[in-house]
Amino acid sequence: MARLVYRSGSARDDNLTPRPGKDTEGKQGQAPGLSTFTTLEQAVVPGGKAQVIDLDLLGSPLHGYPDELGFEGAVEGHVSIAPARSNGSVDHELLGEWAGTRNTEHAHWLTELIKQAHIGSVKRPR
């Protein structure tokens, strides 16, 4: 799996936190979590900006889950970042707690882990 993934948008805490609902409910072939892509072209439109996250720098329990190709909802290059249980499955309870802090003044500690894996911002050429 690629080590670097791209998250469209800013490095604000809100944008580095999953959205309740949309990001906490997975679909077939795609785990719930913070949506990222392995290529800049998939993440943003030409001229757009993305944040670069190094999956190797993600602190536990965060984990990058690539889509399982072959399922209807899977997208090649899509990686969901979500907290993992000890057995490797997504910790839905913790993910929900994390998403619940979006649009609040409080940055969840999982958002802080994302920020510590943030290695820069990049703009896609027009």
Added chain:
Amino acid sequence: MGGLTMDHDAPDASPDRLVDQRVGGPQGVIDGGPTTGSRSRQPASPAVEWNHIHDVIQEVFEALAARVLAQEPRASSKAGRSSTRTFALLSYRVFLHLDGDDHDPIVVGISLTPRGDRVQIMGDISGDESGYVYFDEGCAVETTCEPQAISERDRRAACCSRINDHRGDPKMT
């Protein structure tokens, strides 16, 4: 303010450059408190008073917000800041859409990235979630770590934002 360089031709960081930045940039991190949350760390840059830099940027952003409000009384915005492994400071003002839609608010932001004894300052107006860049022309500069130099460059980068008050965004008009 000796030793200043303008970097108008390189506002974009390529993935290769990012890797270089990660490998060759400031390796040390220190515990930092000025961001939200309790587990933040900032790139090592002890000579720089980030709180002051943030205040300088926000002065300009407040003026921008006042200008927007003067033209659109329904406009609302919120100041904020953050930091990451790479950004010693991300100072921003987020403008909410007039229709109440909380998707992809518009962020006027400036990031400061220490690189050895220099600081890269980049600013833009962009969609918080989409990353769509409304404006970033001439908003990338690099300067020394001297507080005065950074303040001046920050003010300049922030002022770049003032020439565009989102008139091109259909949701803001």
